[in-house]
Amino acid sequence: xxxxxxxxxxxxxxxxxxxxxxxxxxxxxxxxxxxxxxxxxxxxxxxxxxxxxxxxxxxxxxxxxxxxxxxxxxxxxxxxxxxxxxxxxxxxxxxxxxxxxxxxxxxxxxxxxxxxxxxxxxxxxxxxxxxxxxxxxxxxxxxxxxxxxxxxxxxxxxxxxxxxxxxxxxx
Amino acid sequence: xxxxxxxxxxxxxxxxxxxxxxxxxxxxxxxxxxxxxxxxxxxxxxxxxxxxxxxxxxxxxxxxxxxxxxxxxxxxxxxxxxxxxxxxxxxxxxxxxxxxxxxxxxxxxxxxxxxxxxxxxxxxxxxxxxxxxxxxxxxxxxxxxxxxxxxxxxxxxxxxxxxxxxxxxxxxxxxxxxxxxxxxxxxxxxxxxxxxxxxxxxxxxxxxxxxxxxxxxxxxxxxxxxxxxxxxxxxxxxxxxxxxxxxxxxxxxxxxxxxxxxxxxxxxxxxxxxxxxxxxxxxxxxxxxxxxxxxxxxxxxxxxxxxxxxxxxxxxxxxxxxxxxxxxxxxxxxxxxxxxxxxxxxxxxxxxxxxxxxxxxxxxxxxxxxxxxxxxxxxxxxxxxxxxxxxxxxxxxxxxxxxxxxxxxxxxxxxxxxxxxxxxxxxxxxxxxxxxxxxxxxxxxxxxxxxxxxxxxxxxxxxxxxxxxxxxxxxxxxxxxxxxxxxxxxxxxxxxxxxxxxxxxxxxxxxxxxx
Numbered sequence: 001x002x003x004x005x006x007x008x009x010x011x012x013x014x015x016x017x018x019x020x021x022x023x024x025x026x027x028x029x030x031x032x033x034x035x036x037x038x039x040x041x042x043x044x045x046x047x048x049x050x051x052x053x054x055x056x057x058x059x060x061x062x063x064x065x066x067x068x069x070x071x072x073x074x075x076x077x078x079x080x081x082x083x084x085x086x087x088x089x090x091x092x093x094x095x096x097x098x099x100x101x102x103x104x105x106x107x108x109x110x111x112x113x114x115x116x117x118x119x120x121x122x123x124x125x126x127x128x129x130x131x132x133x134x135x136x137x138x139x140x141x142x143x144x145x146x147x148x149x150x151x152x153x154x155x156x157x158x159x160x161x162x163x164x165x166x167x168x169x170x171x
Numbered sequence: 172x173x174x175x176x177x178x179x180x181x182x183x184x185x186x187x188x189x190x191x192x193x194x195x196x197x198x199x200x201x202x203x204x205x206x207x208x209x210x211x212x213x214x215x216x217x218x219x220x221x222x223x224x225x226x227x228x229x230x231x232x233x234x235x236x237x238x239x240x241x242x243x244x245x246x247x248x249x250x251x252x253x254x255x256x257x258x259x260x261x262x263x264x265x266x267x268x269x270x271x272x273x274x275x276x277x278x279x280x281x282x283x284x285x286x287x288x289x290x291x292x293x294x295x296x297x298x299x300x301x302x303x304x305x306x307x308x309x310x311x312x313x314x315x316x317x318x319x320x321x322x323x324x325x326x327x328x329x330x331x332x333x334x335x336x337x338x339x340x341x342x343x344x345x346x347x348x349x350x351x352x353x354x355x356x357x358x359x360x361x362x363x364x365x366x367x368x369x370x371x372x373x374x375x376x377x378x379x380x381x382x383x384x385x386x387x388x389x390x391x392x393x394x395x396x397x398x399x400x401x402x403x404x405x406x407x408x409x410x411x412x413x414x415x416x417x418x419x420x421x422x423x424x425x426x427x428x429x430x431x432x433x434x435x436x437x438x439x440x441x442x443x444x445x446x447x448x449x450x451x452x453x454x455x456x457x458x459x460x461x462x463x464x465x466x467x468x469x470x471x472x473x474x475x476x477x478x479x480x481x482x483x484x485x486x487x488x489x490x491x492x493x494x495x496x497x498x499x500x501x502x503x504x505x506x507x508x509x510x511x512x513x514x515x516x517x518x519x520x521x522x523x524x525x526x527x528x529x530x531x532x533x534x535x536x537x538x539x540x541x542x543x544x545x546x547x548x549x550x551x552x553x554x555x556x557x558x559x560x561x562x563x564x565x566x567x568x569x570x571x572x573x574x575x576x577x578x579x580x581x582x583x584x585x586x587x588x589x590x591x592x593x594x595x596x597x598x599x600x601x602x603x604x605x606x607x608x609x610x611x612x613x614x615x616x617x618x619x620x621x622x623x624x625x626x627x628x629x630x631x632x633x634x635x636x637x638x639x640x641x642x643x644x645x646x647x648x649x650x651x652x653x654x655x656x657x658x659x660x661x662x663x664x665x666x667x668x669x670x671x672x673x674x675x676x677x678x679x680x681x682x683x684x685x686x
Contacts, residue, residue: 004448004511014455048341052366054682056391056472061341062435063461066454080339095368095685096294096314098344101336127385132301132310133294133369151474152391 015070019156021164027139027147030169032112040086040166042075047085047109051102051138052128053092056152057119061089064155076162082108087165089158090142093121093128094135106142114165116146118158123147175239176210179203186407187558188622189240197231197246197255204233204261212237213537213550215622216631216648217258217268219278221304222247229253229278232646234620234631240556241622243633254281264537264653267684271364275302275371290364290685293317301372308376324350324358332667336365340671343681347670354666359659366685374645375637379405379479379613382642386632387474389647390683395421395428396625397632397647398477404634404645405479408619409611415559415602417481422560422597423494424473424482426590429626430498431460431472433583433590434505436678440580441512443672444521452508456501463497481607491598502591509584522577526661526673529574538657540628540650542677545582546574552624564596579676586626613640627651627680649683 032040048061064071071077079085082105094102106115117138120126125136138144148161174181174191181191195203204214215234222230228250235242246255257280259266269280270289277300280286288297295301295312324331329352336344346362370389374382386401387394399421406413413421434457441449461471467490468476469483476483486494512518528538530547538546551568553561569585571578613636621632628650637643658677662670 003507003514007452007507007511008448011452011455049337050341050343050366052368052682053343054388054391055343055680056388056394056474058341058343059392059435059472063454063458065450066458067451068455068458078341082337092366093368095366097292097365097367097685098336099314100293101344101365105337127388128368128370128373131308131369131372132306132312133367133372151388152472154471 014067015073016068018074018163019160021167021169022160023164023169025146025148025161025164026169027117027144030167031145032114034168036112037166037168044076044087044162044166045079045085046076046087046089046162047079047082047105048089048091049102049105051090051092051098052095052134053119053121057091057122060152060155060158061091061118064158069155069159071159082106083110085109085113087114087116087162089116089118089162090138091118091122093125094138094141096133096135099135099141102141114146115142115144116148116161116165117144118148118161119153120149120151123149126151174237174242176212176237177203177206181242184243184407184618184620185410186620187403188556188620190243190620190622191240192243192245192618194245194247197248200246201256201258201261203244204258207235207237208261210237212242213539214262214264215241215629216633216646216652217265217272218633218646218648219272219276220635220644221276221302223250224304229276231255231272231278232633234633234648238555241620243618243620248278253278256281259285262537263535264656267656268652274300276300277303287320290367292364294367301369308372319362321348321360321362322358328352329357345681349667349670351667354668356662356665356667356670359662361655361659363655363681364685366682368685370686371646374642377642378640379409379610379636379642380640382645383478384475386647389686390649390680391472392432393428393625393627393630393649393680393683394472394474395424395477396623396630398475399425400621400623400630400632400647402477402479403621403623404619404632405610406619407621408617408634408636409613411480411608411610413481414605414608416604417606417608418560419597419601420482420486420606421477423486423594424468424476425623425625426594426597427460427464428473429590430587431457431464432626433587434460436675437508437580437583439675440576440672441518443675444518446515446518449508449512449518452504456504459497460501463494467494478607480610481605485606486598486601491601495595495598498591498594502588505584505587512580519577521669521672522580523575525576525669526665526676527573527575528657528661530572532660533574533657536657536660537653539653541582541586541626542579542654542657543628544569545571545578547572552622552629560597563600564593566593576672576676616643625650627678628654647683647686649680651679651684654679655684
């Protein structure tokens with residue numbers, strides 16, 4: 001126990017400042033009013049949906065929970081059910097085998113809700129494109145508010161996308 | 172020439188790894204597999220191909236791992252009746268591979284009882300086979316209703332918990348059907364294939380050069396292993412010789428990928444036993460390493476760092492020294508964290524004897540890679556076939572025999588330390604010279620094999636070229652094919668709340684097997 005406490009004390013706090021929102025990431029005009037956004041801002045619940053990614057974007061979503069990015073200090077947390085979520089964070093080209101599951105997850109998320117598409121595949125279909133097995137970009141299946149490119153996008157970019165989605169502003 | 176281990180005639184296959192090809196009629200397939208099994212050869216992969224455009228019907232392919240090398244067996248099948256005797260009773264791991272091959276190509280195992288679909292959910296109808304050459308790359312099928320017969324478990328007090336495909340955490344999609352009594356798991360049945368996005372068909376629309384990017388995205392967490400296996404296959408098929416410096420750099424990249432993934436897993440394994448301290452500490456160290464990788468190689472996960480012919484980026488001397496210094500710092504911290512994990516009674520209580528796969532079961536079912544080494548099967552391609560750059564380094568395969576979560580945790584610690592030693596040696600012994608050789612143009616119908624020990628286990632790429640530097644058929648094979656069925660066994664008798672811990676201790680790929 002002594003060693004554990006010593007390690008915690010030695011490590012200190014490594015969290016870095018959060019990035020600013022970036023309007024260039026918007027795919028749709030902000031649809032939510034100031035009042036709602038004010039509340040979302042400090043208590044945002046996110047449901048992640050992997051709709052067919054290579055698992056690269058997931059690595060960076062995990063990294064967002066690391067002490068350097070420390071998502072929860074911003075009042076943002078991942079939840080276990082779409083019914084508890086304000087935002088869906090969707091990765092991958094949407095495989096046709098996940099199309100129904102993604103639609104149902106979106107329908108199960110209560111309004112008002114936001115969708116952030118993550119990665120080159122989520123934005124355009126990426127290297128997998130559209131085929132007998134892939135629907136391509138996320139917005140081909142559900143409406144997307146903010147799209148974050150990158151292969152995979154860094155944790156800072158993903159965080160920037162999330163913060164953009166909950167900030168007032170035009171496209 | 173005859174193969175050392177079997178009385179059959181084989182052709183040596185040019186490439187970095189020792190490999191041979193043989194063609195066997197369907198009637199002799201089972202006999203061959205029985206003999207191979209008796210000589211302890213393991214089934215590395217099984218896939219099919221459409222040869223109808225070369226007026227030759229279809230073909231089934233097997234990759235068998237012998238001590239003298241990899242044997243690529245091809246079984247020609249007729250255009251009218253592409254059936255073959257199934258081998259899942261000889262090699263249990265073949266079950267899902269046979270079913271996937273049937274879904275994609277209509278190549279049917281006639282003897283086996285389990286003929287359920289695997290990759291085909293609702294995206295294409297029964298009787299359509301998207302990987303056949305007659306199906307255009309732009310083809311679309313209407314969604315059809317998806318029904319899948321899970322094996323029912325009945326009895327007093329038995330009930331089912333269906334989980335997924337959308338899970339509670341940040342995990343890839345898949346469906347787990349638990350049959351339980353109280354908290355105890357009686358049976359787990361997996362259903363995967365949700366991420367099937369047509370990777371193999373996609374390869375067939377690409378040139379050898381374009382394929383490298385896709386290969387690095389079959390399973391993003393193993394991008395280095397796949398990129399190296401792809402490069403090895405292309406180099407074998409084209410007769411390209413990568414420079415020695417490039418091979419040294421590939422070794423460094425592969426070991427860094429192993430370290431990064433193991434650090435992440437060790438963090439999550441702590442997290443899953445409520446030791447969130449472990450998560451934060453290991454993910455801090457992992458992030459340090461990712462940033463170093465971005466700085467030195469231009470990508471946090473080293474994507475596209477390996478290309479056919481060599482590597483994309485050199486490591487100058489000063490950068491190599493800073494990498495070694497950086498790893499030494501991480502190593503000291505990992506050593507501290509290891510002693511904290513080892514002495515943490517609460518964590519060890521959850522780890523020990525949880526999710527056990529005995530050596531006997533592992534052997535019977537064909538467990539492979541990291542998980543196999545935790546269950547007493549000491550296979551490691553870096554040790555078994557020490558080709559450059561591993562030749563002079565004398566790599567040591569970690570091994571544990573208990574096969575529980577604790578063994579898979581201990582194995583990861585061992586491999587982190589060994590990989591750090593390897594990186595250090597590779598940096599110090601990096602040969603001078605070029606980092607990339609031009610890729611020779613490929614002849615149509617040339618074969619190449621890539622076989623690399625990724626962090627999860629052996630990654631295989633089997634390639635056959637078409638004309639004009641294009642791909643006729645490419646099968647990427649992830650070790651998770653072999654290991655997913657063992658997860659179903661590992662959870663027997665465990666309680667449902669331990670499933671996430673057991674699952675994480677294997678950390679298998681979904682995208683790598685759904686393709």
